Amino acid sequence: MATTADLRNGLCIEWNDQLWTVVQFLHVKPGKGPAFVRTKLKNLKTGRVLENTFNSGVKIETVRIERRPYQYLFKDDMGCHFMQLETFEQISLNPELIENNDLMKEGQVIEVQIHADTETPLTAELPPFVELAVTYTVPGEKGNTASSTALKPATLETGAEIMVPLFINEGEILKVDTRDRSYSERVKQ
Secondary structure (H helix, E strand, C coil): CEEHHHCCCCCEEEECCEEEEEEEEEEECCCCCCCEEEEEEEECCCCCEEEEEEECCCEEEECCEEEEEEEEEEEECCEEEEEECCCCCEEEECHHHCCCHHHCCCCCEEEEEEECCCCEEEEEECCCEEEEEEEEECCCCCCCCCCCCCEEEEEECCCCEEEEECCCCCCCEEEEECCCCEEEEECCC
């Protein structure tokens, strides 16, 4: 059992009979009245983000979460399928619980959050950067831009579409930031 003083980003708590992770928190001590904690909580089952205010010092139930490496196998109508690298156990997750799941490539290693007490998979997190090949993009023409940061759409090998600079061509391998779906750099081959 913990209190609101123990809240931090990424902490997993049980609240209203559901599992939530703390996305953001702020301790507030107004000039008048008791202190409180404003939080943004993300539901680990539905992915819904909710704002909530806790009174300072309130007891909260923390949950032990383990991060384990899993290999992404494939996606079908049952969800995204993963395999544990040491035990070869397979699990499936709802694709809506995985942020930017269209950037996952088969064979890629991804961290899956597991509820330690019940051994249930909760969510999966992509690594910060992935390397993906460009399968389609229109050719960039020199001189047709008004600014130096002109971008064009590009389709990647996983089917995801991101914005890339004009000098990127089909077949090139790019480093993509999975947190904001942005182009980072070209990978030297």
